[in-house]
Amino acid sequence: MKWVYKYDENFIWLAGGEIEIDLGNGQQIPEGYTLKQPTDGLYIAKYDPVKDEWFESASQEYIDSFQPDPLPSDDVTLLKKQVALLTYQISQFQKGGAS
Missing domain, CATH: 1.20.5 (Single alpha-helices involved in coiled-coils or other helix-helix interfaces)
Incomplete structure (x- = not known):
């Protein structure tokens, strides 16, 4: 069993949308999900399917608003x-x- 992480049509992570799938029994990763876990510390995590990685998509102004x-x-x-x-x-x- 593996956890997969959900993102929306803009590739923004949807926290709480994770599901567990069984790759060993042939279950496929659903569209809009990835095996790659979002990196801790991102304010607005965005997924890049080409690079298979998450990156920060929040503006510095947005991040600064939390300080x-x-x-x-x-x-x-x-x-x-x-x-x-x-x-x-x-x-x-x-x-x-x-x-």
Whole structure:
């Protein structure tokens, strides 16, 4: 038994459309399916039947839309100061002193 992976008419992977087939008993791979498993980490996996491989078809703008916005520099500076203070306090505590 082998898993086959479904793609649509534009060769875009249809997650959850996988089926198991029995190649040993002569069952054929249905049209719109491939034995090649989509690569992990693809946002919009697209299949290339000529190369028999999956590739990323999402635009960089689409991928970037899932990334969290960076913290404003003021927040980053504040966090750095807090980390430095906590590190100092921990070192003082480990030495047995108080700050």
